[in-house]
Amino acid sequence: MAIVYSKTEGLTDKQFHYCPGCTHGIIHKLVGEVLVELGVLGKTVGVAPVGCSVLAYDYFNCDMHEAAHGRAPAVATGIKRVLPDNVVFTYQGDGDLASIGTAEIIHAAHRGEKFTTIFVNNAIYGMTGGQMAPTTLIGQKATTAPLGREVATAGMPLRMSEMLATIDGAVFVERCTVHNVAGIRKTKKAIKKAFEVQLEGKGFGIVEVLSTCPTNWGLTPVESLKWLEENMIPYYPLGNFRTPEEGK
Numbered sequence: 001m002a003i004v005y006s007k008t009e010g011l012t013d014k015q016f017h018y019c020p021g022c023t024h025g026i027i028h029k030l031v032g033e034v035l036v037e038l039g040v041l042g043k044t045v046g047v048a049p050v051g052c053s054v055l056a057y058d059y060f061n062c063d064m065h066e067a068a069h070g071r072a073p074a075v076a077t078g079i080k081r082v083l084p085d086n087v088v089f090t091y092q093g094d095g096d097l098a099s100i101g102t103a104e105i106i107h108a109a110h111r112g113e114k115f116t117t118i119f120v121n122n123a124i125y126g127m128t129g130g131q132m133a134p135t136t137l138i139g140q141k142a143t144t145a146p147l148g149r150e151v152a153t154a155g156m157p158l159r160m161s162e163m164l165a166t167i168d169g170a171v172f173v174e175r176c177t178v179h180n181v182a183g184i185r186k187t188k189k190a191i192k193k194a195f196e197v198q199l200e201g202k203g204f205g206i207v208e209v210l211s212t213c214p215t216n217w218g219l220t221p222v223e224s225l226k227w228l229e230e231n232m233i234p235y236y237p238l239g240n241f242r243t244p245e246e247g248k
């Protein structure tokens, strides 16, 4: 029988540990496919975060480095500066990137470090059991906000892409979603573009991907996709915030 689909060589054969309906796996697949299509898998170094994707070093079929929570951009800076001909990326959740690692990501962008960040925003701390993240929506329940996030005490959810797009060194900034097929296709295009920007030596690039966490949202996989579409996208609008053509 003809093979019509096979797993990308950009991923190892290791079975994902992600919960059913979690879209981390889709995002992994897209990154793996892009690295293969760009022909850079053999010279790529990824930096894994702390969060549910802490084991990303087992899944991507390239060299990988682990970083302490939030510090992936600092680690990636060191790797890229020492190995400028290699392709370097970080893969980070919203707790990792938008909370403990806020300074690292902002200053890596500010310095115009020439690596790529895949930012997985699921509006919650997944790995540690559903605590509120800076990205948690108003009214969204979390273990540390059992009645839902309140503006008075927790402020408004942080829009990282919009903020990073104000920084001159961040030459490519786009927000995407993987809750449906059209969104998955656009996300792949954005990831590819972000890596191309790195290959052209233009500066820092980031793709924010809106992602599900059925386990901590307390929803089924299908309900989670709907919840993302109906609740996350209105607050986190999709689109490109910066391209090299516009930036400088």
Ligand SMILES: Cc1ncc(C[n+]2csc(CCOP(=O)(O)OP(=O)(O)O)c2C)c(N)n1
Pocket: 050, 051, 052, 053, 068, 069, 092, 093, 094, 095, 096, 097, 100, 120, 122, 124, 125, 126, 127, 128, 133, 213
């Ligand atoms: C220095 C440090 N502080 C806190 C933690 C605990 N911790 C591990 S993962 C995590 C949050 C992960 O959430 P996120 O980055 O959104 O990723 P997700 O699990 O949702 O994919 C926290 C607070 C840690 N490991 N190290």
Ligand code: SF4
Pocket: 017, 018, 019, 021, 022, 023, 024, 052, 122, 126, 127, 212, 213, 214, 215, 216
């Ligand atoms: S806890 Fe949430 S983010 Fe983590 S693997 Fe499960 S569904 Fe995915």
